[in-house]
Amino acid sequence: MLRIEELSVSYGSVRALTDVDLDVRGDGVLHGVIGPNGAGKSTLLDAICGRRRPTAGTVRYCGEDITRRSISWRRRQGMARSFQRTSIFEDLTVHEQLDLVAQHLGDDRLDDVIEVMDLGSHLDQKAGRIAYGVQRRVDVALALIGRPRLLLMDEPGAGLSATETLRLFEHVRDLVRERAIAAVVVEHDVDAVFACCSMVTVLDLGRHLATGAPEAIRADHRVIAAYLGTAA
Amino acid sequence: MTGDLHGTATGTLGGRLSRMSLAIVALSIGLGAGAFVPTCLASDFVLRLGSEGLLLGMLALSVAFLMNQAGLVALGAASIYGGAGYLFAIGMSEWGLTPAAALCTGFLIIVAYVIVLGALIVRTNPLAFMMLTLAAGEMISHAVLLEGLRDYTGGADGLLVQLKGSILGIDVADLADPARFWSMAWIVAVLAGLAFWGIARSRLGAVLRAVRANEERMRFSGFNTFVPRLIGYVLVNVVAAIAGFLHVLNAGFVSPESLGLSVSTNALVAALMGGIVGSLGPILGGLIFAFAQDEFGARGLTQLLTGVAIVVFIVVFPRGVVGGLSSALGLFGWRREAS
Numbered sequence: 001m002l003r004i005e006e007l008s009v010s011y012g013s014v015r016a017l018t019d020v021d022l023d024v025r026g027d028g029v030l031h032g033v034i035g036p037n038g039a040g041k042s043t044l045l046d047a048i049c050g051r052r053r054p055t056a057g058t059v060r061y062c063g064e065d066i067t068r069r070s071i072s073w074r075r076r077q078g079m080a081r082s083f084q085r086t087s088i089f090e091d092l093t094v095h096e097q098l099d100l101v102a103q104h105l106g107d108d109r110l111d112d113v114i115e116v117m118d119l120g121s122h123l124d125q126k127a128g129r130i131a132y133g134v135q136r137r138v139d140v141a142l143a144l145i146g147r148p149r150l151l152l153m154d155e156p157g158a159g160l161s162a163t164e165t166l167r168l169f170e171h172v173r174d175l176v177r178e179r180a181i182a183a184v185v186v187e188h189d190v191d192a193v194f195a196c197c198s199m200v201t202v203l204d205l206g207r208h209l210a211t212g213a214p215e216a217i218r219a220d221h222r223v224i225a226a227y228l229g230t231a232a
Numbered sequence: 233m234t235g236d237l238h239g240t241a242t243g244t245l246g247g248r249l250s251r252m253s254l255a256i257v258a259l260s261i262g263l264g265a266g267a268f269v270p271t272c273l274a275s276d277f278v279l280r281l282g283s284e285g286l287l288l289g290m291l292a293l294s295v296a297f298l299m300n301q302a303g304l305v306a307l308g309a310a311s312i313y314g315g316a317g318y319l320f321a322i323g324m325s326e327w328g329l330t331p332a333a334a335l336c337t338g339f340l341i342i343v344a345y346v347i348v349l350g351a352l353i354v355r356t357n358p359l360a361f362m363m364l365t366l367a368a369g370e371m372i373s374h375a376v377l378l379e380g381l382r383d384y385t386g387g388a389d390g391l392l393v394q395l396k397g398s399i400l401g402i403d404v405a406d407l408a409d410p411a412r413f414w415s416m417a418w419i420v421a422v423l424a425g426l427a428f429w430g431i432a433r434s435r436l437g438a439v440l441r442a443v444r445a446n447e448e449r450m451r452f453s454g455f456n457t458f459v460p461r462l463i464g465y466v467l468v469n470v471v472a473a474i475a476g477f478l479h480v481l482n483a484g485f486v487s488p489e490s491l492g493l494s495v496s497t498n499a500l501v502a503a504l505m506g507g508i509v510g511s512l513g514p515i516l517g518g519l520i521f522a523f524a525q526d527e528f529g530a531r532g533l534t535q536l537l538t539g540v541a542i543v544v545f546i547v548v549f550p551r552g553v554v555g556g557l558s559s560a561l562g563l564f565g566w567r568r569e570a571s
Contacts, residue, residue, distance in 0.1 A: 075454035087449045101453040
């Protein structure tokens with residue numbers, strides 16, 4: 001579904017990503033991306049979704065080179081994203097914003113999204129006035145509208161407790177399996193990633209370090225040395 | 233149970249219909265009364281001043297709509313207002329067109345200009361947008377003074393227009409009469425206000441507000457954020473252009489002052505005084521501004537008293553007169569309920 005080939009991204013003279021390869025298959029795969037601060041995780045997500053243009057390399061989505069496609073085009077083709085810093089419409093009610101996006105994307109199953117993200121009791125509240133945890137769910141709900149085929153999530157657990165993060169991951173894992181879609185999740189909470197993801201990629205200093213099943217990654221001595229440490 | 237539900241649904245629909253009928257009746261009475269009652273009660277001088285206030289109110293309406301819906305402050309409203317006036321005047325005086333043909337020609341040229349300008353500037357951030365509208369406005373106001381265009385624009389002297397012929401069956405010469413012009417300006421201003429009220433409640437309004445609130449999320453939700461902003465920019469400038477056409481029909485004259493920055497800033501101040509939310513505030517702000525300017529001018533202290541008035545208005549009514557009054561009414565209602 002998603003193939004990243006020799007992707008490099010620079011911020012001026014600083015190289016945030018160098019020749020990174022990533023292959024994400026569809027059909028219910030929850031693919032975690034972990035790594036220390038400054039590893040390039042969010043930059044990778046930005047390059048995949050079109051927020052940042054790569055300096056080299058290609059992004060292929062469903063076999064097509066989409067490296068130069070716009071963000072809105074990617075979204076209409078089923079590539080959706082949620083954000084590390086919650087990105088919602090604070091002046092609109094939860095229902096108004098979900099409905100606006102659902103109408104635009106022609107999704108008549110908005111109730112499913114509301115149910116999956118457990119937002120039924122918050123629909124008439126202004127999004128700026130609800131608890132942060134609920135705002136995170138609205139952010140994810142906005143990404144789920146339109147039946148996306150690939151979901152990109154940047155630290156969905158940011159600002160949530162370990163329990164809430166794990167619950168959110170389990171939600172996403174079940175959703176991904178149920179709808180046979182794929183999701184790439186960047187996350188600091190490695191316990192949640194190892195518990196729910198079927199594949200894990202580790203980045204370090206902008207380079208690809210390892211990709212594999214959670215057990216293999218946990219045992220990889222390079223990953224232990226660079227990121228997990230002996231405690232993991 | 234079913235009967236109850238049916239009753240509720242019918243009642244709601246009936247309620248909506250009756251509310252809508254009531255609104256249409258009230259609007260028709262307001263439109264008619266506003267157009268004709270002042271012409272019986274007020275002097276020609278007051279009607280002229282009121283008409284100027286309505287034209288400024290229409291400009292303020294266009295500025296306020298863009299501020300409120302798209303979060304963009306335009307400082308070039310006068311270039312469209314005055315530019316439309318010049319095109320209309322040139323069409324009639326220089327090209328010998330009928331008023332209707334001159335109006336259509338001027339309208340098409342202005343719309344084409346606004347589309348091109350808008351395509352260049354609506355992508356920018358709000359500060360850059362404001363500076364670019366200012367720059368484009370200043371460019372136009374200096375262009376009419378160019379020696380090479382003097383035969384068309386009249387240079388610093390402006391352009392006198394021979395008002396003859398008719399538009400939609402109305403003899404344009406009759407519009408020199410203050411009472412008739414007031415009626416015309418009132419009807420056009422109310423219709424423009426209603427149009428913006430409707431647009432604000434339409435899907436376009438919702439998309440504009442969502443883009444203003446979080447443009448990036450809109451793009452990540454699959455929206456093209458450029459086209460709605462461009463449409464909004466064109467619509468507000470259509471209203472500014474209509475105000476410019478009316479100005480020429482009333483004055484029979486167009487001058488470089490109508491393109492000046494002071495007209496744009498007056499429109500902005502009128503919008504802030506009246507309140508930028510809704511259509512009533514900017515039009516009311518235009519009327520207040522026009523009458524206040526006349527009063528201040530009579531004392532020979534126009535700029536000083538205008539400055540003091542702006543500060544007082546913005547401190548006392550941070551959301552404009554209409555916003556302040558609606559808050560006060562809300563407070564009064566709450567107190568009544570509480571007691």
